[in-house]
Amino acid sequence: MSPDEFRRAGYAVIDWIADYWATVEQRRVTPADPPGTVASALPTAPPTVGGEPVEAVLADLDSIVVPGLTHWQHPGFFGYFPANTSGPSILGDLVSSGLGVQGMLWATSPACTELETVLMDWLAHLLDLPRRFHSTGSGGGAIQDSASSATLVATLAALHRASRGRWRENGIDRRYRAYTSTHGHSSIEKAARIAGLGADGVRPIDVDPDSQALLPAALRAAIEADLAAGDIPAIVVATIGTTSTTAIDPVPEIGAICAEYGIWLHIDAAYAGSAAVCPELRWSHAGLEYADSYCFDPHKWLLTGFDCDAFWVADRAELVEALTVLPEFLRNAATESGAVIDYRDWQVPLGRRFRALKLWFVLRWYGVEGLRAHIRSGVALAARFAEQVRADDRFDVVAAHPFSLVCFRLRADDDTNAALLAEVNGSGRVHLTHTRVSGRYTLRLAVGAPQTTEAHIDEAWRLLSAAADNLPTP
Amino acid sequence: MSPDEFRRAGYAVIDWIADYWATVEQRRVTPADPPGTVASALPTAPPTVGGEPVEAVLADLDSIVVPGLTHWQHPGFFGYFPANTSGPSILGDLVSSGLGVQGMLWATSPACTELETVLMDWLAHLLDLPRRFHSTGSGGGAIQDSASSATLVATLAALHRASRGRWRENGIDRRYRAYTSTHGHSSIEKAARIAGLGADGVRPIDVDPDSQALLPAALRAAIEADLAAGDIPAIVVATIGTTSTTAIDPVPEIGAICAEYGIWLHIDAAYAGSAAVCPELRWSHAGLEYADSYCFDPHKWLLTGFDCDAFWVADRAELVEALTVLPEFLRNAATESGAVIDYRDWQVPLGRRFRALKLWFVLRWYGVEGLRAHIRSGVALAARFAEQVRADDRFDVVAAHPFSLVCFRLRADDDTNAALLAEVNGSGRVHLTHTRVSGRYTLRLAVGAPQTTEAHIDEAWRLLSAAADNLPTP
Numbered sequence: 001m002s003p004d005e006f007r008r009a010g011y012a013v014i015d016w017i018a019d020y021w022a023t024v025e026q027r028r029v030t031p032a033d034p035p036g037t038v039a040s041a042l043p044t045a046p047p048t049v050g051g052e053p054v055e056a057v058l059a060d061l062d063s064i065v066v067p068g069l070t071h072w073q074h075p076g077f078f079g080y081f082p083a084n085t086s087g088p089s090i091l092g093d094l095v096s097s098g099l100g101v102q103g104m105l106w107a108t109s110p111a112c113t114e115l116e117t118v119l120m121d122w123l124a125h126l127l128d129l130p131r132r133f134h135s136t137g138s139g140g141g142a143i144q145d146s147a148s149s150a151t152l153v154a155t156l157a158a159l160h161r162a163s164r165g166r167w168r169e170n171g172i173d174r175r176y177r178a179y180t181s182t183h184g185h186s187s188i189e190k191a192a193r194i195a196g197l198g199a200d201g202v203r204p205i206d207v208d209p210d211s212q213a214l215l216p217a218a219l220r221a222a223i224e225a226d227l228a229a230g231d232i233p234a235i236v237v238a239t240i241g242t243t244s245t246t247a248i249d250p251v252p253e254i255g256a257i258c259a260e261y262g263i264w265l266h267i268d269a270a271y272a273g274s275a276a277v278c279p280e281l282r283w284s285h286a287g288l289e290y291a292d293s294y295c296f297d298p299h300k301w302l303l304t305g306f307d308c309d310a311f312w313v314a315d316r317a318e319l320v321e322a323l324t325v326l327p328e329f330l331r332n333a334a335t336e337s338g339a340v341i342d343y344r345d346w347q348v349p350l351g352r353r354f355r356a357l358k359l360w361f362v363l364r365w366y367g368v369e370g371l372r373a374h375i376r377s378g379v380a381l382a383a384r385f386a387e388q389v390r391a392d393d394r395f396d397v398v399a400a401h402p403f404s405l406v407c408f409r410l411r412a413d414d415d416t417n418a419a420l421l422a423e424v425n426g427s428g429r430v431h432l433t434h435t436r437v438s439g440r441y442t443l444r445l446a447v448g449a450p451q452t453t454e455a456h457i458d459e460a461w462r463l464l465s466a467a468a469d470n471l472p473t474p
Numbered sequence: 475m476s477p478d479e480f481r482r483a484g485y486a487v488i489d490w491i492a493d494y495w496a497t498v499e500q501r502r503v504t505p506a507d508p509p510g511t512v513a514s515a516l517p518t519a520p521p522t523v524g525g526e527p528v529e530a531v532l533a534d535l536d537s538i539v540v541p542g543l544t545h546w547q548h549p550g551f552f553g554y555f556p557a558n559t560s561g562p563s564i565l566g567d568l569v570s571s572g573l574g575v576q577g578m579l580w581a582t583s584p585a586c587t588e589l590e591t592v593l594m595d596w597l598a599h600l601l602d603l604p605r606r607f608h609s610t611g612s613g614g615g616a617i618q619d620s621a622s623s624a625t626l627v628a629t630l631a632a633l634h635r636a637s638r639g640r641w642r643e644n645g646i647d648r649r650y651r652a653y654t655s656t657h658g659h660s661s662i663e664k665a666a667r668i669a670g671l672g673a674d675g676v677r678p679i680d681v682d683p684d685s686q687a688l689l690p691a692a693l694r695a696a697i698e699a700d701l702a703a704g705d706i707p708a709i710v711v712a713t714i715g716t717t718s719t720t721a722i723d724p725v726p727e728i729g730a731i732c733a734e735y736g737i738w739l740h741i742d743a744a745y746a747g748s749a750a751v752c753p754e755l756r757w758s759h760a761g762l763e764y765a766d767s768y769c770f771d772p773h774k775w776l777l778t779g780f781d782c783d784a785f786w787v788a789d790r791a792e793l794v795e796a797l798t799v800l801p802e803f804l805r806n807a808a809t810e811s812g813a814v815i816d817y818r819d820w821q822v823p824l825g826r827r828f829r830a831l832k833l834w835f836v837l838r839w840y841g842v843e844g845l846r847a848h849i850r851s852g853v854a855l856a857a858r859f860a861e862q863v864r865a866d867d868r869f870d871v872v873a874a875h876p877f878s879l880v881c882f883r884l885r886a887d888d889d890t891n892a893a894l895l896a897e898v899n900g901s902g903r904v905h906l907t908h909t910r911v912s913g914r915y916t917l918r919l920a921v922g923a924p925q926t927t928e929a930h931i932d933e934a935w936r937l938l939s940a941a942a943d944n945l946p947t948p
Contacts, residue, residue, distance in 0.1 A: 001561030001839065003492040010488030013565045017572030018477040018484070031584055035814045038588035046596040050841025054565060057838055061569065068585030073574045080582070080803070083825070085574040087475030091487045091528060093571045095535065097779050098491030100547045100559040108554070110505055111542030114512035122520040145619060146823035156668060171672030172646035186801040187824055193799075194630060194822060196670020198645030243803050299825075305571050306825055325667075327660040329554070329717050329909045329918070340509045348668065348822060349620040350661055351557070351773075351780055364531055365475065367524025435803045444803070 009054040016058050017090070020066070021073070025451065028428030029077050030070045038068040070431065075451040078460060079433040081243065081271040081405070082378075082448020085305035092361030093305055096354040103352045106340035107332040113341055116143060116356035122363060123298070123310050126371070127276040130289045133312035135341075140316045142346040143355045145307040147270035148187035149348055150295035151237060153323065155191045157293070157313065158235035158264030160322035168322065172196040176234040177226045179203045181214035181249060183242040185268060197234075209438055212247035212399060214238065220257055227261075235264045240284055241272025244435040244442075245399035245407050248272070248284050255290020267294040270309070272403050274301035278372050281379075284402060293319075301404070301448050303374060304362050308355055311346075320345040378404035378447045381457050385445055388461040394468055398437050404447040407437060414441035416471055423467040430460045483528040490532050491564070494540070495547070499925065502902030503551050504544045512542040549925040550904040552934065555717065555745040555879070556852075556922020559779035566835030567779055570828040577826045580814035581806040587815055590617060590830035596837060597772070597784050600845070601750040604763045607786035609815075614790045616820040617829045619781040621744035622661035623822060624769035625711060627797065629665045631767070631787065632709035632738030634796035642796065646670040650708040651700045653677045655688035655723060657716040659742060671708075683912055686721035686873060688712065694731055701735075709738040714758055715746025718909040718916075719873035719881045722746070722758050729764020741768040744783070746877050748775035751845050755853075758876060767793075775878070775922050777848060778836050782829055785820075794819040852878035852921045855931050859919055862935040868942055872911050878921040881911060888915035890945055897941040904934045 001009070031037075041064045072083050103112035120141030124134050133139045144150045159167045159176055166173070176197055180188045182204045192202045203226070206218045223233045236258050238249040251267065258265040267288065273296020275281040288294060295311040298304035313319045324345040326335070334340045344350050366374070382404040389395045389408045399407040409417045418434070421443055425431055432445050445460065475483070505511075515538045546557050577586035594615030598608050607613045618624045633641045633650055640647070650671055654662045656678045666676045677700070680692045697707050710732050712723040725741065732739040741762065747770020749755040762768060769785040772778035787793045798819040800809070808814045818824050840848070856878040863869045863882045873881040883891045892908070895917055899905055906919050919934060 003496040006495065006561035006564070007488055007492040009561065009565055010492070010568075011485055013568050013572075014481055014484030014488060017569065018481040020572060021480065022477040033584070035580065035584070035808060035811075036588070038585045039592050042589070042592045044592075044595065045599045046837040047841045048843055050837075050839050050844040052838040054562070054835070054839075057566075057835055065585045065589060066573075068583075068588065069573065069575050070581070070583040072576055072583070080576075083574065083576050085571065087480040087483065088528070090480070090568070090571040090574075091483055092531075094484075094487050094564070094568050095491065097559065097564040097567045098487075098494060099540075099543065100557065100564075100779055101543050102546055102554075102557050102780065106509065107544070109542075109544040109546070110507070110509070111512045111539045114510070114542065115516070115539060118513050118516045118518075121518065125519045146825045148823040148825075152668075152822065159670075167670075167672065168667060169673050171667070171675050172670035173672075186799040186804070190797070190799045190822075190824075193642060193645070193797075194626070194668065196633075196641075196646035198641065198647075199643050201645050243801075305574055306576065306827055307823075323664070323667075325660040325664045327717070329907060330660070331908075334509060337509075348626065348664075349622040349781075350664075351620045351622075353780055361528070361531055363520040363524075364526040365524050365528075367521045369522055370524040433803060434805075 012054055012058065024071050024074050027071055027074065029074045029431040030425065030428065031068050033068060038064060073449055075449050075453065075456045076430040076460065077449060078445040078447065079431045081300050081446055083299055083306055084303055084448045084450060086303035086362060086450060088361035088365035089303060089305045089358045092358030096357045099354060101354055103354055104344040104350050105330060105332065105335060105342045107334045112354045113343060115360065116343065117341060119356040119359045120310060120312070124312065126368060127273065128282060129294065129312065132314040133294065138316065139312060139314045141310060141312040142343050144295070144309040144311045144347060146309050147268055147295050147297055148190065150309050150311040151187050151266060151268060152191040152194055153319065153347060154264065154266035154293040155195045155235055157319045157322045159195060161264055161318060162232050162234040175231040177201055177203055177231050178235045178237065179205055179219055179222060179233065180237040181205050181207050181239065183207055183212055183244050183247060184237055184239055185243050188237050207247065212242065212245045212437065214249040214254065216250055216253040216257060219254060223261055233261060233263045235266060237266045237268055240267060240269035241403060245437055246272055246401065246403050246405045247399065251287030251290065255287045259290060264292045265290055267291045269294065269296040271297065271300045274298065275375055275403050277368065278375050298359060301375065301378065302371060303366065303450065304358055308358065374450060381447045381452060381454065382406050384454060385457045385461060392465065398442055406445045407435070407442050409440065409442050410468055417441045417443060419471055420464065420467055424463045427463055430463060486528055486532065498545050498548050501545055501548065503548045503905040504899065504902065505542050506902070507542060512538060544905065547923055549923050549927065549930045550934065551923055552919040552921065553905045553907040555774050555920055557773055557780055558775070558777055558922045558924060560777035560836060560924060562835035562839035563777060563779045563832045566832030570831045573828060575828055577828055578818040578824050579804060579806065579809060579816045581808045586828045587817060589834065590817065591815060593830040593833045594784060594786070598786065600842060601747065602756060603768065603786065606788040607768065612790065613786060613788045615784060615786040616817050618769070618783040618785045618821060620783050621742055621769050621771055622664065624783050624785040625661050625740060625742060626665040626668055627793065627821060628738065628740035628767040629669045629709055631793045631796045633669060635738055635792060636706050636708040649705040651675055651677055651705050652709045652711065653679055653693055653696060653707065654711040655679050655681050655713065657681055657686055657718050657721060658711055658713055659717050662711050681721070686716065686719045686911065688723040688728065690724055690727040690731060693728060697735055707735060707737045709740060711740045711742055714741060714743035715877060719911055720746055720875070720877045720879045721873065725761030725764065729761045733764060738766045739764055741765045743768065743770040745771065745774045748772065749849055749877050751842065752849050772833060775849065775852065776845060777840065777924065778832055782832065848924060855921045855926060855928065856880050858928060859931045859935060866939065872916055880919045881909070881916050883914065883916050884942055891915045891917060893945055894938065894941055898937045901937055904937060
C-alpha cells in the first residue's frame with residue numbers, strides 16, 4: 001500500500017470511526033445473537049488474491065462484525081469496570097502504529113523509551129505519587145499491558161527479594177506465600193500460579209463485613225502462621241478499589257505490617273487509581289509511601305485506550321535484576337554504559353509498542369483539569385444513581401461508592417436479582433454486570449464513558465425500576 | 475473530542491503518517507544523539523489546561539520525537555529481526571482502537587473472539603499447519619503479544635501436564651526441567667525463570683557446529699540424566715529459525731524423542747514461521763505434527779504491526795485448565811454453557827485488544843499471493859547480498875541463509891568486525907546488528923521492510939566493502 005493509497009483509505013477509516021462514535025448510542029449495547037453467528041458469516045480461508053479495497057472490509061465490519069460487538073464505548077455500558085478511550089488516545093495510538101518502532105531497548109528507539117519515562121513521571125505528578133516512584137530517584141515507571149501483568153512482575157521482583165537472590169537461579173525451591181483479601185482480583189491468584197506458587201500459595205485474608213476491606217489483624221495472623229510453618233511471606237497485594245465493590249484496603253496499617261516483616265507491598269489500584277488526579281479523592285491513596293510497587297490503568301477510567309497499565313516501583317534495580325536476561329544479539333554500548341533504561345527488563349515480553357504516545361496525546365488534549373472533570377463527572381453520576389436506588393425501598397445500596405461504581409440489589413433472593421439483571425440487560429439499552437457481596441448476588445453499575453450523561457443514568461434507573469415492578473414476587 | 479473534531483484531527487494524523495512513510499528513507503536509520511536528548515526537550519509535568527490542537531503535538535513529534543527514533547520501517551534497517559508493518563495493518567489496528575472493545579470473554583464482545591478464531595484458522599491454512607492446530611478439532615489458536623508470552627504459556631501448560639494437574643494447586647514443588655538449544659531465544663530462559671524453574675531449570679543443548687541446530691542425541695542424554703536424578707522433564711522448545719543464524723532444529727527427531735518421553739514440544743518459529751506461506755519453503759516446518767504448541771510472529775515478517783504473535787495448541791483444553799481462574803464478576807451464561815471460547819484463559823493478562831482486525835485487513839489487502847511475494851522478495855534480496863559477500867575473499871558467509879538473514883564476518887578478529895559494524899552503522903544509511911557464532915563476533919543483515927529493494931542491498935554492501943578497506947589492518 002503506497003503512502004497515497006494509505007492516505008485515501010485512512011480518511012475512509014477515520015470517517016468510519018467518527019460515524020461509529022456519533023451513532024453508537026443508537027445500537028444495542030450487547031448483541032443478542034447465539035455463539036457462532038459471526039464466525040459462520042465469514043469465509044473459512046483467506047483470499048488467494050488480495051487487492052480488496054478498504055471500503056469492502058468496512059462494509060463487512062458494518063454487516064458482520066459490529067452487530068456482534070458489545071459496545072464498551074456506549075453511554076449505556078455500565079458493566080465490569082469501564083475501559084474507555086477517547087479521540088486523542090486513538091490518534092496517539094495511530095501514530096504508534098504508523099511509526100512501527102520497537103522499544104525493547106533504549107538503543108532500539110531512544111525516543112520511545114525517553115518519552116515513556118517522561119510520561120510516567122507526568123502521571124506520577126498527576127496522581128501526586130510519592131517521590132520514591134519518580135524516575136529522578138531510585139524508582140520509576142513503565143507501561144504494562146494490564147494490571148494482571150503488573151501484579152505478575154511485582155510478584156517476581158518480590159520473589160527475587162524474599163529469596164535473597166537465589167530465586168533467579170534456583171526457582172521456587174521452598175514455599176513462598178502471597179497475601180491478598182478475599183476481594184483481591186483474580187489476577188493475583190493467576191500471577192501466583194504463573195510464578196509457580198500454586199493456588200495454595202495465595203492466602204486469602206478476610207475482609208471487614210461492612211467496608212469489604214482487608215482486616216490487618218487477619219493479615220498479621222496469616223503471616224505469623226506461615227512463618228511458624230517455615231514458609232516465606234513474599235508479597236502482599238493490597239487493593240485500592242476492589243473489583244467487586246471498590247473497597248479500599250487500609251494501606252497504612254498493611255504497609256506497617258509489610259515493613260515490620262520485610263514483605264514486598266504491591267498496590268493494585270487498577271480502576272480507582274485514576275481518582276487520584278482529583279485532590280479531593282487522594283485520601284483513597286493514603287499509605288502509598290509504604291508501597292514497593294503500585295499500578296493503575298489509564299485504560300480504565302482515564303480516557304486512554306487499552307492496553308495501558310501504569311506501573312511503578314520504588315527500586316528499579318530490584319525489578320531489573322529479577323527480570324533481565326542479556327543474550328549476545330541484544331548487547332549494545334548504551335546498555336553496557338548503564339546510562340539508559342531498557343524497558344524489556346521491566347516486563348514479561350521482549351518487544352514493546354510505543355504506548356507513551358497515546359498518553360501524551362491524551363494529557364495534552366485534556367490537560368490536568370480536563371481529566372479531573374472527567375473523574376468528577378463519573379463520581380457525580382454514580383452518586384445520582386445511588387440516590388435513586390436509596391430512595392426506593394425495594395432496593396438496597398450494599399456498599400460505599402466513593403468512585404463511580406454503585407453496588408445494589410433488590411430486597412429479594414439471589415435468583416430474583418439475577419432475573420432483574422437479565423431483564424434490564426435484555427433491553428439492549430444498558431449493560432450491567434454482577435458480583436457477590438457477603439455471599440449475596442449483587443448488581444453493579446459502573447460509570448466511565450465520556451458520553452454518559454444524567455439522562456443515561458436516569459434511563460438505567462427507569463429500566464431497573466420498571467423491571468422490578470414486573471418480576472414475579474419472590 | 476467530538477466526532478467532528480476527531481475527523482479533522484484524524485485526517486491530519488493520517489497525512490502525517492503518509493508523509494513519514496514517503497520520506498523515511500531520507501532519514502538516518504538510527505539517531506546519533508546521546509541518552510537524555512529527547513527527555514530534556516520535554517516539560518517535566520503535564521499541562522494544567524488542555525486543548526492543544528493535534529497539530530501542535532505533531533509538530534513536537536517532528537522536532538523532538540522522530541529525530542530520536544530508530545526507524546524500523548526504513549529500507550536500510552537490517553537489524554535484529556524485522557518488525558515490519560503495512561498500511562492495511564495500521565488501518566485495521568486503527569479500527570480496533572476506535573471500537574475500544576474488550577475481548578477477554580466471548581460474552582464481553584462476541585465478534586472479537588469469533589473473528590480471532592476464524593483468522594487463526596485462516597493463518598493455519600496459510601502456513602499449511604497440521605489439522606490438530608485448527609479450531610475445528612481439539613486445538614486452536616490465539617493472538618499473544620509476543621513469542622515470549624507464547625513460550626511462557628506453553629511452559630505453564632507443560633507444567634500442568636507434567637505434574638498431572640498438581641502444579642495448579644501446589645506450584646513448583648519438585649524440579650521440572652526445560653530444554654532448548656544453546657541458540658534458543660533468551661525468552662525461553664526468561665519464561666522458565668518467570669514460571670519458577672530458575673535459570674538452572676533450563677538445560678542448554680549443544681548444537682551441531684555446522685548447522686547450528688540442536689543435536690538430538692545431546693537432548694536425549696540430557697533428558698536421561700535428569701530422569702536419573704529424579705527431575706521431571708516438562709518441555710522442549712525447538713526453534714525453526716534461531717535468532718542468531720536462522721538455524722532449523724531437527725523437529726522430526728526432536729518430536730520423536732518428546733513423544734517417547736511424554737514431554738511437551740513447543741516450536742518457536744517467531745521469525746521464520748512466515749516463510750511457510752510459500753510452499754517451496756515449507757520443508758523448514760517438517761515434523762510439526764509432533765508439536766503440542768507452535769507460534770510465529772506476523773509482526774516480524776508478515777506485514778502486520780506489533781503486537782501480533784500467532785500461537786496454537788493441539789489440545790486447547792489442557793491450556794485452558796492450566797490458566798483459567800473464574801471469579802464471580804466474570805461468570806456468565808455463555809461461559810458456563812461451554813459453547814464459547816474465552817481467550818483470557820489462553821494468555822497471561824485478563825484484558826485483550828481486538829487484534830484480529832489488523833490480520834483481517836492485511837490478508838484481504840495482500841491475499842495469499844501478495845504475502846508470498848513479500849517473503850520471496852526478502853529471500854531473494856538476502857541471497858543477492860550473500861553472493862556479494864561470498865564473492866569478496868576478505869569476507870565469509872558463516873551460516874546457511876534459507877530465509878532473509880545473512881550472517882557474515884571479515885576474516886579478521888572480533889574487534890575488527892565490531893569496528894566494521896560500528897563504522898557502517900555510523901553512516902546512518904543502514905543499521906545491522908551482531909551475534910556470536912561458534913564464539914566469534916558475527917554481523918547479521920536481516921531483510922524485511924517492504925520498501926527494501928536491490929538498490930538498498932547494494933548500498934549496504936558498498937558501505938561494508940568501503941569500510942573494510944579503511945579499517946586498520948589487524
